[in-house]
Amino acid sequence: MTAPFADRLIESVRRFDTPLCVGLDPFADKIPAFFGNARDDTQAVLKFGAALIDIAAKHCGVLKPQLGLFEQFGEMGYAVARMLCEHAHAQGMIVILDAKRGDIGTTAEGYARATLGPKPGFAADCVTVNPYMGKDTLEPFVTMAQRENKGVAVLVRTSNPGAGDVQDLQVGGAPVWRRVAEMLAPETQRLLGASNWSGLMAVAGATYPEEARSLREAMPHALFLVPGYGAQGASAADAVAGFVASGKGLEGGVVNSSRGVSYPAAAQAATTFADWRAAINDAMAQAAAELRAATTR
Amino acid sequence: MTAPFADRLIESVRRFDTPLCVGLDPFADKIPAFFGNARDDTQAVLKFGAALIDIAAKHCGVLKPQLGLFEQFGEMGYAVARMLCEHAHAQGMIVILDAKRGDIGTTAEGYARATLGPKPGFAADCVTVNPYMGKDTLEPFVTMAQRENKGVAVLVRTSNPGAGDVQDLQVGGAPVWRRVAEMLAPETQRLLGASNWSGLMAVAGATYPEEARSLREAMPHALFLVPGYGAQGASAADAVAGFVASGKGLEGGVVNSSRGVSYPAAAQAATTFADWRAAINDAMAQAAAELRAATTR
Numbered sequence: 311m312t313a314p315f316a317d318r319l320i321e322s323v324r325r326f327d328t329p330l331c332v333g334l335d336p337f338a339d340k341i342p343a344f345f346g347n348a349r350d351d352t353q354a355v356l357k358f359g360a361a362l363i364d365i366a367a368k369h370c371g372v373l374k375p376q377l378g379l380f381e382q383f384g385e386m387g388y389a390v391a392r393m394l395c396e397h398a399h400a401q402g403m404i405v406i407l408d409a410k411r412g413d414i415g416t417t418a419e420g421y422a423r424a425t426l427g428p429k430p431g432f433a434a435d436c437v438t439v440n441p442y443m444g445k446d447t448l449e450p451f452v453t454m455a456q457r458e459n460k461g462v463a464v465l466v467r468t469s470n471p472g473a474g475d476v477q478d479l480q481v482g483g484a485p486v487w488r489r490v491a492e493m494l495a496p497e498t499q500r501l502l503g504a505s506n507w508s509g510l511m512a513v514a515g516a517t518y519p520e521e522a523r524s525l526r527e528a529m530p531h532a533l534f535l536v537p538g539y540g541a542q543g544a545s546a547a548d549a550v551a552g553f554v555a556s557g558k559g560l561e562g563g564v565v566n567s568s569r570g571v572s573y574p575a576a577a578q579a580a581t582t583f584a585d586w587r588a589a590i591n592d593a594m595a596q597a598a599a600e601l602r603a604a605t606t607r
Numbered sequence: 608m609t610a611p612f613a614d615r616l617i618e619s620v621r622r623f624d625t626p627l628c629v630g631l632d633p634f635a636d637k638i639p640a641f642f643g644n645a646r647d648d649t650q651a652v653l654k655f656g657a658a659l660i661d662i663a664a665k666h667c668g669v670l671k672p673q674l675g676l677f678e679q680f681g682e683m684g685y686a687v688a689r690m691l692c693e694h695a696h697a698q699g700m701i702v703i704l705d706a707k708r709g710d711i712g713t714t715a716e717g718y719a720r721a722t723l724g725p726k727p728g729f730a731a732d733c734v735t736v737n738p739y740m741g742k743d744t745l746e747p748f749v750t751m752a753q754r755e756n757k758g759v760a761v762l763v764r765t766s767n768p769g770a771g772d773v774q775d776l777q778v779g780g781a782p783v784w785r786r787v788a789e790m791l792a793p794e795t796q797r798l799l800g801a802s803n804w805s806g807l808m809a810v811a812g813a814t815y816p817e818e819a820r821s822l823r824e825a826m827p828h829a830l831f832l833v834p835g836y837g838a839q840g841a842s843a844a845d846a847v848a849g850f851v852a853s854g855k856g857l858e859g860g861v862v863n864s865s866r867g868v869s870y871p872a873a874a875q876a877a878t879t880f881a882d883w884r885a886a887i888n889d890a891m892a893q894a895a896a897e898l899r900a901a902t903t904r
Contacts, residue, residue, distance in 0.1 A: 337713070378710050382717035384727020385686035392682060412737060413675050413707050414767040416634070420679035430681020440709060442739040442762060444769030465739060470711040472741030479778040479786055486783060489776055 315404075315435055315461035315509035316501060316533055322371030322404055323561060328598040329550065329605060331372040331406065331535070333568025334359055334394065335379050336387075340573050344583055352386040359394040362572060365587060367401035369594040372564050374535075377409040395432045406463060406535060406564075407434035411451075412443050418450040426451070426460045436461030438513060438535070441490050442476075445497075452510065456500050461509035461533075466490050467525060469515025469538030487521070491528035498531045507562075511535050514552050516544035516565065522552030526562065534563030540570030540597065546604035553605060560605040567597045612701075612732055612758035612806035613798060613830055619668030619701055620858060625895040626847065626902060628669040628703065628832070630865025631656055631691065632676050633684075637870050641880055649683040656691040659869060662884060664698035666891040669861050671832075674706040692729045703760060703832060703861075704731035708748075709740050715747040723748070723757045733758030735810060735832070738787050739773075742794075749807065753797050758806035758830075763787050764822060766812030766835030784818070788825035795828045804859075808832050811849050813841030813862065819849030823859065831860030837867030837894065843901035850902060857902040864894045 312318070323329050336355045338348040345361070346354030359375075366373060375398075380391035395405045411421040425437040439451055441464050451462045467477055467487040477487040494510060501509035508531040514522045516538035525534070539549040546565075553562035576589035609615070620626050633652045635645040642658070643651030656672075663670060672695075677688035692702045708718040722734040736748055738761050748759045764774055764784040774784040791807060798806035805828040811819045813835035822831075836846040843862075850859035873886035 335714070376710075376714055376717075378708065378714040378717040378721065381721035382724075382728070384721070385682050385689060386727065387721075388685045389682035410710050410737075411675065411707070413673075413705075414765065417632070417673055417675040420673075420675040424675065424678035424681070424684075427679075430683065431679070440707075440737045440739050442737050442773055443765050443767060444772035444774070446767055446769030446772075468711065468740050470740060470743055472743030475741035475743075475790060476739055476783065476787060477741070479776075479783060481776040481778055481783075486773065486776060486778075490773060493772060 312459045314459050314501065314503035315455065316503035316507040317505045318435070319372065319404055319461070319509070319533060319564065320505045320507050320561065323564060326370050326598070328370055328602040329561070329564045330370040330598045330601050331374050331564035331566045332362070332366040332370060332571055332594065333566045334362060334373060334375040335568040335572060337379065340578065342580065342586055352383050352390050355380070355383060355387060356390045356393060359390065360397050361587070362590065363394065363398050363401055363403065365590050365594060367403055369598045371402070371404055372406060373398045373403045374406045374408050374566050376568065377407060392432050395434055399433070405434045406436040406438070406461070407432050408438045410438050410440050410465065412440035412447050414443065414447055418447050422450045422454045426454050426458065436463055436509065436511065438463045438465065440465050445493060452497060452500060455509060461501065461511055463511035463513055463535045464494055466494070466512040467514050467518055467521045469517045469542055469544070473515060488524060488528060491525050495529050498529060502531060507531060507533050509533065511563065513537065516549035517542060519548040519551030526552040526554065536563060536565040539565045540567040546600040549601065550604050559607050565601050571597050609756040611756050611798065611800035612752065613800035613804040614802045615732070616669065616701055616758065616806070616830060616861065617802045617804050617858065620861060623667045623895070625667055625899040626858070626861045627667040627895045627898050628671050628861035628863045629659070629663040629667060629868055629891065630863045631659060631670060631672040632865040632869060634676065637875065639877065639883055649680050649687050652677070652680060652684060653687045653690060656687065657694050658884070659887065660691065660695050660698055660700065662887050662891060664700055666895045668699070668701055669703060670695045670700045671703045671705050671863050673865065674704060689729050692731055696730070702731045703733040703735070703758070704729050705735045707735050707737050707762065709737035709744050711740065711744055715744050719747045719751045723751050723755065733760055733806065733808065735760045735762065737762050742790060749794060749797060752806060758798065758808055760808035760810055760832045761791055763791070763809040764811050764815055764818045766814045766839055766841070770812060785821060785825060788822050792826050795826060799828060804828060804830050806830065808860065810834065813846035814839060816845040816848030823849040823851065833860060833862040836862045837864040843897040846898065847901050852904070856904050862898050868894050
């Protein structure tokens, strides 16, 4: 019997002693040529992704494939994303599928099956979803997560420059994102683990540390999925602003790094697989260590 | 040279004299057995979809495949959705891909390529997107739509029971969905056709006719994509509440029917392809006629 997702996630963070989550973002024009030409061969994307996962699994326990960047390669890219989820599982990693889905009733059930369900689904451990359409549209994901010990990460406060356009609109003295957090808070109980953390995660952009603290207040049990660290400009300290004191430091979620650990300058300059692997290994070790330091008291 | 999406859409509505848009929603347990067993054979989904499209093309000019219901069949389902978009194009139909995507920067570009872009993309004419993450996350879709004469349909006011959870939060005397509409209104200029309609569409749930009228006020040029008619309970009159007087009646978008025209009782009871086809043909003819009547003065 699998443990609740929240317990599996926090156990993995504790084991690696870092909240690092490696983002898997395939860009055709950045994948080194020795993997093949990703522009017209999805095998290159598969090889690149598998190689990244093999290195990532040594530094942290969580992988976040960005589904949109696989879908740009069509159905073969979609298939490659699923194969890479399998590969990450085989390497012992937890997979948070970044799909940002959201739809009504039966369609939401379809997306829940597609992302969290077993083959032909991705069998991901957690999926990102968009709350704009309302609580009933999240329900099929939470129901499946509850039944299968999986997680659901709801976009609350995102990390992009325009995040505030809708999320910061003021509703009775508080922004929309805070109202969304308040709406979700009672639901966190349904995915609560023995760790007292919930697998109903909140996406809390690292580029807005103040908001992360307010979000923690509104959702004390929610594990955070924090994007925006590294390439998007947020520091390790900003990234863990919503974490809380635990036995040995700060905890409360995972911090994603995608471009920073997948396409560092040294890796882009590498002309051999060995040089590339060493550069990726260095970048991941550094990100893991930075986040370890930021969560150690 | 293709005409702007808005002009192509409204011309199609005028030609068929009905705003009907047929929704393509594959449910494994509702696809008749004579197409095959959709539970473990996506060929059945392909055959069912192609047969529906062949009938739909006689009654209206617009098809809306619901991508989530294809994704539940894995990468093969994803591929079938793309093939059916091709088939609809071959039958002269306009395809609005209901994907409800939304993500930041480069990922949004990936989704825009995946949905609107040529093979390996879906080459859809229009795609539905979610505005929660802000205007910058819609930009890659609008940019591609502007360049390629395509459309973008933004979720503004959806048709589901919980739509109000976020969309109805009050922001300075107006709901969030109205603020979203006001944010989008200036952008409609970018996809404006010679018809004076814009391919920056607004999703305006038929189950909320009052809201549709207010939305029309905020976005006078936006073509509406109206879900919720038929199986979701809204009448034809409700569905066209946001339409405006044109030369010969009311116009301003398309009204989707999925379950009502794909799984009517008579079709579910059919045991032969001929009986099924006749039942689907009747249901589509009736929906087209009902909406024709509702838009005729």
